[in-house]
Amino acid sequence: MKTSLNPDERGYYGSFGGAFIPEMMQANVAELQEKYLDIIGTQEFKDEFDVLLRDYVGRPSPLYLATRLSEKYETNVYLKREDLNHTGAHKINNSLGQIILAKKLGKKRIIAETGAGQHGVATATACALMGLECTVFMGELDVKRQAPNVGRMKMLGAQVVPVSSGSKTLKDATNEAMRYWIANPFDTHYIIGSVVGPHPYPDMVAKFQSVISEEIRKQLKEKTGSELPDVVIACVGGGSNATGAFYHFLEEEKVRLIAAEAAGKGLESGFTAAATFKGVSGILHGSKTLFMQTDDGQVVEPHSISAGLDYPGIGPALAHWFETGRVEYQAITDEDAMQSGLELCKLEGIIPAVESSHALAVLDKTKFGKDEHVVVNLSGRGDKDLETYLKYL
Amino acid sequence: MSNRINTVLESKDNILSIYFTAGYPKLDDTMKVLVELERSGADMIEVGVPFSDPIADGPTIQHSNTVALDNGMSVQLLFDQLSGVRDKVSLPLIMMSSLNPIIQYGFEQFCQKCQEVGADGLIIPDLPVEEYISEYKDVVERYGLRNIILITPSSTDARIRLIDEHTDSFIYMVSSAATTGVNKNFSQDFEAFAKRLQAMNLKNPLVTGFGIKDKESFDQVTKFSKGGIIGSAFVKAVAEGDDAVASTAKFMREFA
Ligand SMILES: Cc1ncc(COP(=O)(O)O)c(C=O)c1O
Numbered sequence: 001m002k003t004s005l006n007p008d009e010r011g012y013y014g015s016f017g018g019a020f021i022p023e024m025m026q027a028n029v030a031e032l033q034e035k036y037l038d039i040i041g042t043q044e045f046k047d048e049f050d051v052l053l054r055d056y057v058g059r060p061s062p063l064y065l066a067t068r069l070s071e072k073y074e075t076n077v078y079l080k081r082e083d084l085n086h087t088g089a090h091k092i093n094n095s096l097g098q099i100i101l102a103k104k105l106g107k108k109r110i111i112a113e114t115g116a117g118q119h120g121v122a123t124a125t126a127c128a129l130m131g132l133e134c135t136v137f138m139g140e141l142d143v144k145r146q147a148p149n150v151g152r153m154k155m156l157g158a159q160v161v162p163v164s165s166g167s168k169t170l171k172d173a174t175n176e177a178m179r180y181w182i183a184n185p186f187d188t189h190y191i192i193g194s195v196v197g198p199h200p201y202p203d204m205v206a207k208f209q210s211v212i213s214e215e216i217r218k219q220l221k222e223k224t225g226s227e228l229p230d231v232v233i234a235c236v237g238g239g240s241n242a243t244g245a246f247y248h249f250l251e252e253e254k255v256r257l258i259a260a261e262a263a264g265k266g267l268e269s270g271f272t273a274a275a276t277f278k279g280v281s282g283i284l285h286g287s288k289t290l291f292m293q294t295d296d297g298q299v300v301e302p303h304s305i306s307a308g309l310d311y312p313g314i315g316p317a318l319a320h321w322f323e324t325g326r327v328e329y330q331a332i333t334d335e336d337a338m339q340s341g342l343e344l345c346k347l348e349g350i351i352p353a354v355e356s357s358h359a360l361a362v363l364d365k366t367k368f369g370k371d372e373h374v375v376v377n378l379s380g381r382g383d384k385d386l387e388t389y390l391k392y393l
Numbered sequence: 394m395s396n397r398i399n400t401v402l403e404s405k406d407n408i409l410s411i412y413f414t415a416g417y418p419k420l421d422d423t424m425k426v427l428v429e430l431e432r433s434g435a436d437m438i439e440v441g442v443p444f445s446d447p448i449a450d451g452p453t454i455q456h457s458n459t460v461a462l463d464n465g466m467s468v469q470l471l472f473d474q475l476s477g478v479r480d481k482v483s484l485p486l487i488m489m490s491s492l493n494p495i496i497q498y499g500f501e502q503f504c505q506k507c508q509e510v511g512a513d514g515l516i517i518p519d520l521p522v523e524e525y526i527s528e529y530k531d532v533v534e535r536y537g538l539r540n541i542i543l544i545t546p547s548s549t550d551a552r553i554r555l556i557d558e559h560t561d562s563f564i565y566m567v568s569s570a571a572t573t574g575v576n577k578n579f580s581q582d583f584e585a586f587a588k589r590l591q592a593m594n595l596k597n598p599l600v601t602g603f604g605i606k607d608k609e610s611f612d613q614v615t616k617f618s619k620g621g622i623i624g625s626a627f628v629k630a631v632a633e634g635d636d637a638v639a640s641t642a643k644f645m646r647e648f649a
Binding site for chain 1: 444445446447448449450451452455459462467468469491492493494495496497498518519520521523524542543544545547548549552567
């Protein structure tokens, strides 16, 4: 099967994608489907987005040659420092892109779901910047384990709605945001935080995050003389940072792309979030994709130490890239991720988000060549995770 | 092919359709509730197939889904419970489910089972009309089932016409831009929507759902449509007290 970077006009990547939404969401989603490419393709949009990414987010984010880490793993490890972005993760790239789009569509209110709280903080930030009303849905369990981010969202003027249904985590927050949008369809835009949801969200979010790989190409060229690394590694919750890091390399077949899924307590433990290892194709959150479910089609509650990876599925493009074999998947346990996160603190003086630590753990599981250039997307910083790390010290 | 849904639509106005969640409040309440709904005067029944993550449902129905799943309800068990239903119940039965449980069971197998137990139709809220036409319509028709599709005040005329063209029973008219269980009076918006639809001269009748909670709101919607569907209000009522049959009878008394 041929690997597609972009979806077809019905939003499919191979057999995954589409827009499986109730009629009550149809008008809002159809409006996006009809207009998103035109709007984000205008010079006006690009200029506004670029200026914000540069002056507000602080892009380009550095590409840093981590020498001590490279020495340990006997290869050349470059860290793409999305953790240095304003608000501390890659999520802001997407929130800003979508909020500019929402303004152009005349929307007055923004809703969002969040797991780790990084997308919630990024969206609350974008709303403060643009003067729009912001409501963020967050699972009750995540409200507890990511308390600093709940505080940040409130300071930024957002209303945080704790969600008590289901597993009380990211998937339930997503359900609740969709329900709210159905009940309050007017003047409201839903900023989904990852490459999930009905078409056009997966493609729209991919395009806003693709700045990551666009920059990697330029930065690598300056440092090594070649735009192409040998390997790019990223963690996958829904898949937005991975998609951003892979985007401009997807069609470069020589570049090896590795996605780190959260194995939780282990693939066979019953407490995992590894969607390609444990998932089956089905319909979740408006698209056909791979997610963990019972034989009876009920969604299995995921587990990961990292709130941002604690999601039962992945976006449809990532499911497609798995299906075609373009992207390799590895399952990283809670324990291995925590050790790799702590190792980065000691070797490089960088405290990574627990999500990003899953990507770092791939270095320990895979042998790379001495001359290879390996880029790890450091999707976020670990300030929000101190409590979790301290238990592993 | 004749179908109980069409027969009821042809023979009656002010159709009272009741939604309930299979396996709720207790696992073996499914058949009891069906029988009591027929006895107490319902005209049509929607059998809800529980799903862990329904997005088009409000808190009451979501909760009933969770309880039913905890009780051990599954698609296979539901078909087992429904075998023999036609010896006891003659009303049209419509299976209402999110798409995923149906796909995992096997879409065609699901339709075949519906036909086998004597169900008449499907409502799959997250299956949009385009996907239905391109992937599923042939199968649904092969098993003599009717697929019922929702429209809302924000559906365009073109879309409503497409849905009408591919429907052969009734169109499910969502009373307002809201999910189930949102209590509000039927506003001018609903009337305006009903009038807009009247002027379109659709070939299928309309049955209204969402937010109908009692006789009064039912009477309001049947002024403008062929019938009304009660969901959350019944699901809430059926779990009050320990006996689902008695609770059903009590709820239905108002409509006698
Ligand atoms: C730092 C960080 N990395 C990764 C993720 C996972 O999301 P995605 O797979 O969409 O990049 C999150 C989500 O909250 C996050 O905060």
